[in-house]
Amino acid sequence: MDKKDILTAESVHYRIGEVSIIKDCSLKLDEGLFYGIIGPNGSGKTTLLDLLCDYRKYHTGEICLYGKPLNSYSKRDIARHIALVPQSFDIPFPFTVSDVIKMGRHPYIKRFSSFSKSDKALVDEVVGELELGDFLDRDFTTLSGGERQRVIFARALVQNTDIIFLDEATSNLDPFYCHSLLITINKWVREKKKTVLSVFHELNLASLYCDELFMMKDGKVKRAGRTGQIMTEENMKDIFRIESEIIQDSHKGKPFVMTRGII
Amino acid sequence: MKKNRFALLATGSFIGTLILLMYYTCTGYMNISMRDVFSIIVETIKDPKAAKETYGTLWYVVIEVRLPRILAAAIAGAALSIAGTGFQGVLLNPLADPYTLGISSGAALGAAMSIVFGWNFFGVITVQICAFLFALITLLIVLRMATLNGRVSPVSLVLAGVIISAFFSAALSFMKHLAGEEVGSIVFWLMGSFASKKWSEVIILLCFTILGFIISLFYSKDLNVLSLGDKNASSLGINTSRLRTTILITASLLSAITVSIAGIIGFIGLIIPHLVRMVTGPDNTKLMILSPLVGAALLATADNFSRAWLPAEVPIGTITALLGGPFFIFIFRKKLKGE
Numbered sequence: 070m071d072k073k074d075i076l077t078a079e080s081v082h083y084r085i086g087e088v089s090i091i092k093d094c095s096l097k098l099d100e101g102l103f104y105g106i107i108g109p110n111g112s113g114k115t116t117l118l119d120l121l122c123d124y125r126k127y128h129t130g131e132i133c134l135y136g137k138p139l140n141s142y143s144k145r146d147i148a149r150h151i152a153l154v155p156q157s158f159d160i161p162f163p164f165t166v167s168d169v170i171k172m173g174r175h176p177y178i179k180r181f182s183s184f185s186k187s188d189k190a191l192v193d194e195v196v197g198e199l200e201l202g203d204f205l206d207r208d209f210t211t212l213s214g215g216e217r218q219r220v221i222f223a224r225a226l227v228q229n230t231d232i233i234f235l236d237e238a239t240s241n242l243d244p245f246y247c248h249s250l251l252i253t254i255n256k257w258v259r260e261k262k263k264t265v266l267s268v269f270h271e272l273n274l275a276s277l278y279c280d281e282l283f284m285m286k287d288g289k290v291k292r293a294g295r296t297g298q299i300m301t302e303e304n305m306k307d308i309f310r311i312e313s314e315i316i317q318d319s320h321k322g323k324p325f326v327m328t329r330g331i332i
Numbered sequence: 333m334k335k336n337r338f339a340l341l342a343t344g345s346f347i348g349t350l351i352l353l354m355y356y357t358c359t360g361y362m363n364i365s366m367r368d369v370f371s372i373i374v375e376t377i378k379d380p381k382a383a384k385e386t387y388g389t390l391w392y393v394v395i396e397v398r399l400p401r402i403l404a405a406a407i408a409g410a411a412l413s414i415a416g417t418g419f420q421g422v423l424l425n426p427l428a429d430p431y432t433l434g435i436s437s438g439a440a441l442g443a444a445m446s447i448v449f450g451w452n453f454f455g456v457i458t459v460q461i462c463a464f465l466f467a468l469i470t471l472l473i474v475l476r477m478a479t480l481n482g483r484v485s486p487v488s489l490v491l492a493g494v495i496i497s498a499f500f501s502a503a504l505s506f507m508k509h510l511a512g513e514e515v516g517s518i519v520f521w522l523m524g525s526f527a528s529k530k531w532s533e534v535i536i537l538l539c540f541t542i543l544g545f546i547i548s549l550f551y552s553k554d555l556n557v558l559s560l561g562d563k564n565a566s567s568l569g570i571n572t573s574r575l576r577t578t579i580l581i582t583a584s585l586l587s588a589i590t591v592s593i594a595g596i597i598g599f600i601g602l603i604i605p606h607l608v609r610m611v612t613g614p615d616n617t618k619l620m621i622l623s624p625l626v627g628a629a630l631l632a633t634a635d636n637f638s639r640a641w642l643p644a645e646v647p648i649g650t651i652t653a654l655l656g657g658p659f660f661i662f663i664f665r666k667k668l669k670g671e
Contacts, residue, residue, distance in 0.1 A: 085481055124566045148569030155563045161424045162559050162614035172557050176569035180553065
């Protein structure tokens with residue numbers, strides 16, 4: 070196996086009851102790239118992320134992290150390699166923003182010991198980068214959807230893992246914060262050699278930030294490759310059932326999907 | 333809340349609770365001075381026989397009647413508070429307490445059946461053991477009902493608990509109907525009582541409460557992370573199903589032992605974590621330390637109210653229900669408004 074393969078999935082199957090959600094799904098992640106998963110509703114995007122980070126257990130096939138099967142790792146070890154930013158969520162108790170962000174260090178802190186200086190430094194760095202300084206003492210439950218999303222994003226960055234999963238992590242954000250978070254994460258991919266795998270609903274957002282894309286349909290990865298090569302009118306038709314025109318963005322040369330109709 | 337301030341608060345609560353319990357030992361049909369109570373306790377620890385001879389009736393009242401009852405109430409209060417904190421943390425539901433899971437009614441049904449049918453499998457402690465076994469069976473049924481694809485969802489857990497609870501309440505009514513002349517003892521027991529508790533019961537209660545406290549404290553930080561939801565907790569390295577099962581079994585054990593010794597005492601497990609959360613914030617480590625102290629003080633006070641201050645003894649479960657009912661409505665409304 071290539072040393073660069075940090076996370077691989079081979080013919081993974083997963084079903085709920087009798088219904089197969091993920092069928093014969095394979096993919097491979099290299100270090101230091103920004104990957105996107107796109108696909109129609111119900112194509113299994115979120116479930117695939119769940120399987121890859123051991124939140125759900127796959128039935129057959131194999132998922133390997135650094136060449137070793139995922140289920141040979143402890144939960145805690147996985148949490149030191151993979152962080153997850155889920156879709157927005159609610160918490161029932163009034164924890165402060167600072168409490169929630171600090172929970173990102175949970176996989177590293179021994180029971181009954183407290184925050185070290187390096188833990189604190191990392192938290193401060195992330196808080197500064199995401200401009201959350203003014204929020205720290207706020208009650209998390211009183212925040213708006215977008216503010217929560219930024220906090221939970223900070224929580225995942227504080228986890229300081231090599232791999233970060235985003236599950237429509239920017240869906241509640243206004244354009245400024247949406248791009249500001251994606252720019253931040255993109256910077257981490259380039260400068261700190263992080264690997265990001267992100268589920269996108271918005272095709273052009275995926276196209277703008279992702280180096281490579283996986284297109285999913287019916288629980289399978291149907292297309293995989295460089296963003297510029299697989300963002301094609303034909304694939305839009307096959308995967309999303311839309312008529313489109315792909316325009317080359319003059320600024321960064323990224324493909325831009327203009328939807329012309331449905332099939 | 334800062335660490336030092338919390339340590340001060342916890343120590344203060346501990347000493348305050350002890351003083352309160354000492355004071356309650358003085359009160360009752362027979363007033364005994366604080367100095368006498370203190371020296372009786374100290375002498376008894378040094379040499380029980382000599383103390384018994386020296387103090388006579390006073391010794392009997394303090395050591396054999398009042399102390400076991402007051403300590404049982406205090407420890408039961410602590411146990412129910414730990415259980416309530418655990419249930420609320422695991423179910424992610426500020427309204428949860430031993431009843432939401434049907435654990436208390438399961439335990440009560442077990443006890444009622446053993447009384448009505450006159451079971452005697454385990455000698456004098458048959459009632460207690462039946463209550464405990466039924467609580468565990470209830471937990472297994474509820475967990476089984478709520479488990480889908482190897483995972484336990486909080487919502488289905490509450491739903492399963494409510495269904496089981498309704499079913500057991502109906503079965504309990506049927507038991508009362510069957511009981512005939514025995515109905516008095518069942519009804520009184522169902523309403524909860526600390527009257528004529530023995531030292532052996534206090535010791536059993538204490539051992540299980542300490543065990544439950546240690547386990548709950550051990551997992552308290554994990555419970556904090558669990559409040560971010562299953563997916564977040566899992567991605568932070570927590571085996572959520574195992575954490576949930578451990579805390580549920582621990583909390584059920586605490587509830588069952590309490591029910592088996594003192595009957596059904598409602599709302600303590602609900603109120604105490606709420607009151608404490610208002611002061612300390614939602615950190616489960618602080619809750620697990622402070623809740624049992626406050627719970628001990630509150631339940632001992634409620635029981636003393638019934639024992640020493642009211643003209644006739646009222647079942648302790650009735651007192652906690654009268655206090656807890658309005659409080660429950662208050663929290664419920666607050667939660668509704670919050671959503």
